[in-house]
Amino acid sequence: MxxxxxxxxxxxxxxxxxxxxxxxxxxxxxxxxxxxxxxxxxxxxxxxxxxxxxxxxxxxxxxxxxxxxxxxxxxxxxxxxxxxxxxxxxxxxxxxxxxxxxxxxxxxxxxxxxxxxxxxxxxxxxxxxxRKPGPSVMMYSHDTIGLGHMRRNSAIAEELVARVPGLSVLMLVGCPAGMMFAPRPGIDYIKLPSLAKLGRDRWQSGSLRIDAETARALRAGILERVAETFKPDVFLVDHEPTGVWNELVAPLRRLRESCGTRTILGLRDILDDPDRTCGRWAETGTDKVISTLYDDVLIYGNADFYPSSRAYGLDRLRPDGVQYCGAVTTVRARRSARREKGPRRVLVSGGGGRDAFLLLATALEAQALLPRRQRPDLQLIAGPLMDTELRERLHLRAAELDVTFHDQVSDMPARLAASDLFVTMGGYNSVTEALAIGVPALVVPRVGPSSEQRIRADRLRHLGLAEVIERPDLTPQSLAPHLSGAATRQPVVSARLPLDFDGAARAASHIAACLGVLTADRPAPLRQVSHG
CATH class of the missing domain: 3.40.50.2300 (Response regulator)
Structure with a gap:
């Protein structure tokens, strides 16, 4: 000592x-x-x-x-x-x-x-x-349109460094804005060259004015060099089993064979249409990568909400290595049923904001349709990835209507807890936070290229957990009654939720066990908080 x-x-x-x-x-x-x-x-x-x-x-x-x-x-x-x-x-x-x-x-x-x-x-x-190096974990998230993959890895990383002494977590991120969350001791990141998604399985350089082949070579070179130098004890990959352009296949194979690295695939509960996903995995050889280059598969969800393992054939690819962790979120408090008197509060956000302009613009025009006495206290959040030109257009229109407009916020859970309605797209993190906090949600799912948000919206509607407006039906006229409260619903009751929200803690416990660290699952119970 x-x-x-x-x-x-x-x-x-x-x-x-x-x-x-x-x-x-x-x-x-x-x-x-x-x-x-x-x-x-x-x-x-x-x-x-x-x-x-x-x-x-x-x-x-x-x-x-x-x-x-x-x-x-x-x-x-x-x-x-x-x-x-x-x-x-x-x-x-x-x-x-x-x-x-x-x-x-x-x-x-x-x-x-x-x-x-x-x-x-x-x-x-x-x-x-x-000198003995401490345990190490490397995490990969390819984020292009949103922040969801990086947010999940960040939540798990924070849980890990809190319970594993001397741990170092190195995050490989593709988000155009870089690492969007507060630094923590033991956690650092390397920024991969940004990509833009053109369509399903089609990518190009997102910021650099280089061709796709050069972008691919840059990213692959960084990944292979980092893996060779860092030699992590555990490698956690979010969402893309082979990485973009199969850039993870060589590092995965080398880490397993040369370093004894334990490789873990982390998947959100809903990926895309199951038939399409299974067909694509079979066609590209991704199914073989999952079955031969990964030791474990963690599903960030609950089988009662969506049977991910069966839907995507994971129970066949990894019959002994699939675990449901529960939803991954940093939220640790539920919304109080008590509400201070005052105007109705409505929060509108499209997550990272890359394709949220239409939702926010429609919310502003819906507000304009309402008589002043029926207008809620409306707050809009653009998100860090929204294009500057579009953000400025929303700024101007929001000022005309006396609507509060934020480029981005650092206290999203508190704002959700203070809201009577949350209007959002169907992204994993936005929906999970709303459900965890218990704020009534109106979901407007993205049309494509993936079916993920549409499937999630269907499940939410089927289970009575949220209201849904399909994107083709989104107009100021269809949205206005929701803003005013004319189309109301009761807050989500926790006992009805086929979800738990301790995925980050359970994933961290699994990884800690892989590192040889004995740690008990310690998912914190949701506690009541007042809002306003």
Missing amino acids: PDILLIEDEPIIARNIGIALGRAGHRVTHAASATEARRVLAAGLASGTHPDLVIADISLGDGDGIEVLSAHGPQLRDCPVIIMSGQDSTANRLRAEGISVAAFLAKPFAMARLCELAAALLAESLPEQQ
């Missing part, structure tokens, strides 16, 4: 640091003053020992932390030092550099950041033969 000397005169700060480092598996000795720090270091010198890491504040009341450490420089020559200070000045940083400080932290700082830094410095200070 590493020994850490903490030199800090503020009792509350010292206590919090000691608890955080103790939970991380370190033994902490606390010196509450410059005098006490000198005594501890002198005792170590006399016995021929020194701490494995020193964390010291500069201002100690009875002295200066840097001066204390300078006096014991030879004793601490091979000991990494972290200096903390509430006075982040050039002078203090230069003084810290003078004693070869490994890191300088300005107060306040996150305890998670300090623990990550301490772990990294302790690992670096070990002799090379004693």
